[in-house]
Amino acid sequence: KNQVEQSPQSLIILEGKNCTLQCNYTVSPFSNLRWYKQDTGRGPVSLTIMTFSENTKSNGRYTATLDADTKQSSLHITASQLSDSASYICVVSRYNAGNMLTFGGGTRLMVKP
Amino acid sequence: DAGVTQSPTHLIKTRGQQVTLRCSPKSGHDTVSWYQQALGQGPQFIFQYYEEEERQRGNFPDRFSGHQFPNYSSELNVNALLLGDSALYLCASSFEGGSYEQYFGPGTRLTVT
Numbered sequence: 001k002n003q004v005e006q007s008p009q010s011l012i013i014l015e016g017k018n019c020t021l022q023c024n025y026t027v028s029p030f031s032n033l034r035w036y037k038q039d040t041g042r043g044p045v046s047l048t049i050m051t052f053s054e055n056t057k058s059n060g061r062y063t064a065t066l067d068a069d070t071k072q073s074s075l076h077i078t079a080s081q082l083s084d085s086a087s088y089i090c091v092v093s094r095y096n097a098g099n100m101l102t103f104g105g106g107t108r109l110m111v112k113p
Numbered sequence: 114d115a116g117v118t119q120s121p122t123h124l125i126k127t128r129g130q131q132v133t134l135r136c137s138p139k140s141g142h143d144t145v146s147w148y149q150q151a152l153g154q155g156p157q158f159i160f161q162y163y164e165e166e167e168r169q170r171g172n173f174p175d176r177f178s179g180h181q182f183p184n185y186s187s188e189l190n191v192n193a194l195l196l197g198d199s200a201l202y203l204c205a206s207s208f209e210g211g212s213y214e215q216y217f218g219p220g221t222r223l224t225v226t
Contacts, residue, residue, distance in 0.1 A: 004155075036217075043117070043203050043217030044156070089155055100169045101146075101215065103155035 002027040004104035006090050012110045017080055021107045023073040023090030031095040035064050035075045038087045038106070047075070047088075080111045115140065117206050117218035125224045126194050134189045134221045138206030145187040146215065147179060148203040156203055162187050163209060191223075199225045 004025045013019050025033070032051045036044035048057045048064040050073070056065050061078045077084055090104040118137045126132050138145050144163045148156035158171035162181035181187045185206075191198055201222050205215040 041201065041220070041222065043205075043219045045217070046214065049214065100158055100161065100171075103148075103157070105155045108153075 002092075002094065002102050004090055004092050004102050006088075006104035006107050008107060009105070010108040010110070012112060013080055015080060015082055015111055015113050019077050019080060019109065021075045021077075021088050021090075021109070023075070023104055025071050025073070025090070025092045025102075025104075027092040027094055027102050029095040030068065030071075031093040033064075033066055033073050034091045034093070034101075035062070035073075036089045036091060038089055040086075044089055044091075077109075082111050082113060085109060085111045117142075117204055117216050119202075119204050119218040119221050121221060122219065123222045123224075125226060127226055128194055128196060130194050131190065131192045132194060132223060134191075134202050134204075134223070135186065136189070136204030136206075136218060137186045138204075139216050142206035142208050142216070143185050144207045144209050145181060145185065146205045146207070147187070147189045148205065149173070149198075150201040150203055150220070152200070159189070194225045196225050199223060 007022045034049045035047045038044040047062050050066045052068050063076045066073045087106040087108050089106040091101045117139050120135045146161040147159040150156040159173050161169040165181045176192045178190045201220040203220045204218045207215045
């Protein structure tokens with residue numbers, strides 16, 4: 001079964017601290033993995049996209065890693081800001097599946113002052 | 114360049130009624146996907162339209178139907194609404210010949226009472 005599991009479900013950190021979110025997937029055949037940021041009640045916004053051959057990609061303070069052998073990914077947020085408070089969703093795309101995406105349940109991050 | 118737009122932003126319906134949600138894709142995009150996101154959960158794939166035809170479908174009943182118009186805009190129709198249909202409905206567009214990056218709209222919040 002094609003699934004994407006994320007941990008933790010929720011996380012509270014202090015402003016300025018770093019954090020790492022985890023994603024494990026069983027989606028096959030693998031095409032690419034994306035991390036999205038979703039503010040409450042809004043549509044997801046893409047942070048990074050990684051294909052099979054990429055094992056790290058950065059977007060400002062966001063750095064995503066991918067281990068295609070173990071089917072794991074992480075999203076590291078550096079020097080967190082209050083505006084980082086949101087849900088972070090790991091999404092995996094299946095190869096030759098018409099770009100159908102499988103979403104994880106998300107990690108709800110709250111950054112406190 | 115307008116991104117993905119959806120209408121209406123909020124909608125309240127009664128059980129048994131029918132609803133139509135609309136989506137205009139990002140300029141240059143020809144593929145539209147629809148997702149349902151229940152509160153606190155990740156989005157679930159409903160279906161995808163390309164060249165005015167449904168190309169992929171997730172695990173949703175026939176009460177959920179759609180349409181894509183020649184200008185690539187799309188509608189999602191839900192018949193015989195149930196309380197459990199209350200959710201944020203997201204539309205995402207992409208370009209078939211591109212990198213498969215999907216851009217999400219802001220969503221339509223549907224409440225069924």
